[in-house]
Amino acid sequence: MYKFAHVSDIHLGFQDKKELQKIEQEVFEEVVCTCIKQKVDFVLITGDLFHRNLPEMRVQRFAFKNFKKLYDAKIPIYVVYGSHDFSPIEYSVIDLLTDVGYLTKVSKEHTNNEKTELDFTEDPKTKVKLVGISGRTAGIDKENYENLELPVLDNSFKIFLFHIGIDELNSSSEIDTNSIPIESLPKGFDYYAGGHVHVFSHKQVKNLGEICYPGTPFAGYHSDLEENAKQVKRGFVIVEFDNKIKNVKFCEIKKTDYELLEFNANGKTANALNIEILKKISQIIPENKIILLKVQGELKSGKTTEVNFIEFKEKLLQSGAREVNVNRINLFSKKYHIEKIEAGKKEELENKIFEENIKKIKTEQPELSGEKGILFAKELLQFLKEPINTNEKKIDYQKRISAAVLAMMGIEMEK
Incomplete structure (x- = not known):
């Protein structure tokens, strides 16, 4: 019998307040400690490990210190990017952790004749085969699922990692633009390791298999904190298996x-x-x-x-x-009232604002209208939210953001 841990949406570096930073780090340290104590064979991280692709140095040092503990315990870690980890032009701290051997990226995507082809990564000890698709800002990665081409499947235990919501499993009444229909998931896997959804969910889906979102261990969005106050459980999962799933155990973490x-x-x-x-x-x-x-x-x-x-x-x-x-x-x-838009989370509010305004725009470019226009606007907004890095000159910051926006639009910046 083998077992692995499945963690997601950690958002290291999210917090800018001292006490919340402390809780954020305490939670991740408990995840690492539990994985070592439980002697898991490997760890899956399904996106948004960091809140930014290049977080401040204190966050990077903390991450390296803890991943070294897992490395020293000979516990490999397999990851895909989340929308917060990813940048189309910049190096990510995930790449640094990969270069030193602490992490292994399993999202080996390449395009061939408009098909998104994926290659398997095999865990040396358990012989489990892993493959995945990284998350992208505002659901741009949805296109990758439409033309997916997998390697030949065999009888080995297989895991598919992804960072996107599933329409049919969405517990919210709100439409999540960063989600796909369940039929878009490739068939033939024993475990579907999901990220992006911040609440724990584990479903056995007919004709597909077991889909699990461990949720966020803490995160810290106001909506997350409200759910914490309403006793929504936070943590990660440990999965036991041999030739099939035997048990999925939720490990709760509560630090405050x-x-x-x-x-x-x-x-x-x-x-x-x-x-x-x-x-x-x-x-x-x-x-x-x-x-x-x-x-x-x-x-x-x-x-x-x-x-x-x-x-x-x-x-x-x-x-x-x-x-x-x-x-x-x-x-x-009342005196200074403006028309309000009903929405719960910040992301839902942004979606509604974009939806209300984009439909008023007349354009002959389909990528700027409808749902594609909303996704484009959200990804653009994500880049414009990027703060200036410590010791980064203003002109270098402007060039970095400009290059990211142009890359998103498919335009190469002149050197």
């Missing part, structure tokens, strides 16, 4: 406690809302917790800037909270 405080501003003045929030804050014990303040609705009078979020945050931190995260994206003032 949460308190979610939700407020409805409808029909209230800014002053009345301040009193209500302050009263609620005085009734809780915030010590050693991540406190989530979520305020939404339309104020009857007053500006949204008159709601004392800075004061609330300082009071909670002084009372011992580890961190305070404020979500006021759906808080509006």
